[in-house]
Amino acid sequence: MSSYDSRLLNFVIFAPLVFAALLMLLPKNEKGQIRALTFVAMLVDLVLAAYAYVRFSNGGNAEFRLEYWASWVPEIGLGYHIGVDGIAASLVLMTGVLGPLVVMASWTFVQDKVKEFHLALLILQTAMMGALCSLDILLFYVFFEAMLIPMYLLIGVWGSEDRQMAAMKFFLYTLVGSLLMLVALLGVYLIATPAGAHSFDYASIYNGLIGASREVWACSKTGACNLSPAAMALKTYGPYMFFAFALAFAIKVPMWPVHTWLPDAHTQAPVAGSMILAAVMLKMGTFGFWRFAVPLFPSVAQGWQLPLAVLSVIGIVYGALMCLAQRDIKRLIAYSSVSHLGYCMLGIVAMTPEAATGSAYQMLNHGVSTGALFLLFGMLYERRHVRLISDYGGLAKVMPVFTAFFVIITFSSVAVPGTNGFIGEFLVLLGTFNSNLPLWVGVLAATGVVLGAAYMLLMVQKVFFGPVTRKENQGLSDMNLRELATALPFVILVVVMGLRPQPLLRVIEMSTKPFIARATLTSDTSDDKVRVVVRTPPTPEAAPAGGQVPAVGAVVPPEIRPEVRRPFGGGMKPMIQGAPTILPAPLMGAPEVQR
Amino acid sequence: MPFQAIPTPHYLMLAAALFCIGMLGVLVRRNALVVFMCIELMLNAANLTFLAFARDRGDVTGHISAFFIIAVAAAEAAVGLAIVIAVFRSRGTVNIEEIQTMKH
């Protein structure tokens, strides 16, 4: 890897922010320029993200690649550590793809406070990319929370009539969950890393927990409960911490029964907000389960596998049934998200390789198909400003091209073979039947597919086919060039991802194996299967040979730091001072050490 | 030595009684000036306690403390009275129950 690679993700994350700063300089009334600049920014970010994806997929065999580490607040063991594995790289790519499309989708939709709108979009992009790339738990948390603010404003300022309530609901739901997660995060950080050298680094925390997790597993399965202090703490507090993490992410996913914010948020959000919310932000929940909740507390996750699977299945079926009952199209699409994300969750908690791969693929699919549905419906909404199914009818006659697009995306959404949706749901169901979950879980989940076909096709039929029932719809114009250009990538993605999924699946599979190994950790899982190996951050627990994690009670000398004696202040102090001596090569400008 | 005939606990009891009277006064009385006096009473109770203990121990700290407290109490009284006057000027009353314009 070149030293450029190690900074690549920095560019991916912060390019939108830099453009946001440029955007600030533009005058308020230059709406066209503002849009163009934002579009360029998103395009640049897409190119960077795509390049990062390519670099990742050819980048050797480490689990986490394109790493970058810099000291941030060394006093509490918080580092700026980023890097991606397969799933993160895939989601980064999807976020990048979505960026320019979102700008195009709101080209005419947003006419009010244009500058602020695009600033929010760019900041949101940075926050989402940052959350996906974080390899430091607190850094992840920072980005995870920071996402809320621009999204809150997107919904609250540019949304429809009930926007304030929806925005507030969205913010508070997410915040309550994530604040509890913060406590759990602090707890796991204190348990997993040795006193005096506490670290928020994902690798340190995960590797510090392996031994304890094994002991807890052995204790719960075989009754061998001669626990070390860390394992004792993990056994006592682990379930609570897992639930705090799980709650935060379940709200974000959203899983039944904490999904109630989603229909409101989606319904009220502007097109751009709905697209981003559906395509990326909901994935933060599933991604959080994948990266944090399940691996950090494998024994709890295993113990609660069935209840979690049941909640996912309830989400699938309930979401689908709610869709059948909806008259509001946007609400229908929102509930279909609940249903689709149920598959993602089921794939994660099934803990088999196929299911996990399918789940990750389903995350991408859902981003494409639901993002596209919101986009397409946004076009309709822009023309008519109504959302009810009964307000439309027979649109196929007036808007044939639009109808074609909508139908293709619908096929993807209901998982017709040949589209991307099929592969994801098929893999999830296959993995679920192969897992140790009871058969009926898989069977019930499969009914979701049927229901999904039912509600989507019913909706399409009512909206697009039959006679034109309303006068207002007669004169609707079909898609214009810009709209076509916005929607076309989605259709291409649907087809390409459906027919040639292998390259994408290959990247996802790179992180499936370690995820499954971590999720199904038992007392005799070997260390090198699950250990998080990262290149750059100095892991505080100097691991002795054999990979045995030192008992966390072991005395580790506190970081020895030069006494800070500066007469007047510390303003000039460079951030990297106080960093441990094993500084990453790129930071020091020294030649890269090849692994 | 007639003064030493009074044992220290008596002083302390007196001080405690004064303190309690002062505290009750602050809590129940409605006239701002009386409340103000009650606070002075509490301060003087503390003073008396310091002095009693100082005499009991033959220690000088308590005596010095008393001087400081007297000085501080005087400063506090000056500002306090000024504020009471300002209140009286703006409302024409010093009844605490009528000094309640801000609502929760």
Next chain:
Amino acid sequence: MNTPSFTMLDFWPVIPAGILVLAAIVLMLSEVFLTPQASRAYQSILSVIACGLAGLVGLSNMADAPRAVLQGYAVMDPFSSFLTVVVCAGTALAALLAAGFLQHRNAERGEFYALMLFAAAGMILLGLSAEFITLFVNLEVLSVATYALTAWLRRGSRPSEAGFKYFILGAFAAALMLYGAALLYGATGTTRITEMAGPLTQAVKTQPGLVYAGFLLVAAGFAFKVAAVPFHMWTPDVYEGAPTPVTALMSAGVKAAAFVALVRVFVGLSPAVDPQLPFIAFSTLAVLTMVLGNLLALPQRNVKRMLAYSSIAHAGYLMLGVAALFARGGDTSAGVLSSTPLVAISSQMQNDVFKGILFYLLGYTVTAIGAFGTIVALERREDETKGNAWDLDRFAGLASRKPGWALAMTVFMLSLGGVPPTVGFLGKVLLFRAAVDAGLLGLAVVGMLASAAGVYYYLRVVVYMYMRPAPEGALVPERRWTTEVALVASAVATVWFGVLPGPITALLQRSDLLFTR
């Protein structure tokens, strides 16, 4: 008794306070030569310069080793030096806000700034007092100055009412504390906190009533000063009625100083008594303060009053840190989370708590002053008597009228709510980290849930600014450059310390933050 001998080293810690007092005297004297119409713009500038100088001296004192000075009547440690920095920053910002505020009301006088600087000097000295009478005197220096400041606009009915309430309850609290100190003096024969612990261990066996009564009274006095529930009832009225720059100073500086003194007294004294006792007391106060502070703020439409309740809630989070200081000793459940033996890391964990408290104080100071500063910028003199100068409606549509101010206020609200990337978030992380480390998981969860409720009312301000149209005929408030400087400075600090806290945390990165014997 030996004749006391002092060296220059003894006076280092009081230099910042000395600078402030000197500047205050200059301000008061210079007022003599001015006609009522003369420009007084130099006064706030002079105050800011004095605060800056004092703050720099405080900053340089951070590097010095902790030691007792002035015969043990005061100490010099990073804890108090950092407070000096915080207080100076807060006072400087408040002085900038005051300039525009007072000009607008024709009430700008040198005495106002002088009182502010006296109060600041009192805060600084309170932070380094290590003896009860010194502590009492400094507490009064700061209190008397703030009483006068609160009632500064004495013709209005609200300020005088607020001043009166503050005076009565403040003096009451001081008297409680003083009586408690007298009882402790009786039990130990000394008023120096560093020397008290030893005799106290004896006294607690022979005269437990005396000792515990003393403790209780001192704690109650402090609880009044930091506005912990149930000793908070004066806060909303006083904060609402006081001139807003003074409210800013009170919410930040007075509280910070009181917390520092509280920590010093109780960390110094509690080894003598059963640690369970202060733990129960402070954790109860913490829970009540966090929960009620946030709940009472929820229905407020008056933003100034809402910020008053919010400052109560923030005192609750700090109280959680104080409770964490005593969690180790008696609480058997504590320490399960920690991985090393209880005794060995206790002091290091205490140090973590100190770090958290100090960082939080700094973060709260810049944020709260900024938030009150926005109110200063928006309020109009005519509405103050009607009491609707601070209504939420005043913020409606601010984003379109004054985007910069709206953005700054958003930053402050998010920071108060603890949302990253602001200093409020990082402060919460540091504070709650220490609390969780001490085993206070339950309290931390309560605190987090309470602060989630808090976000609701902070966000409501953002809702009004960004999502409600400006009312008809809403005046665009005039600019005053001092106010804007203060707003920009606090907003930048709020974000800067939240994103790059390196300099601050490095400053606090030491194992001897608090001087203990």
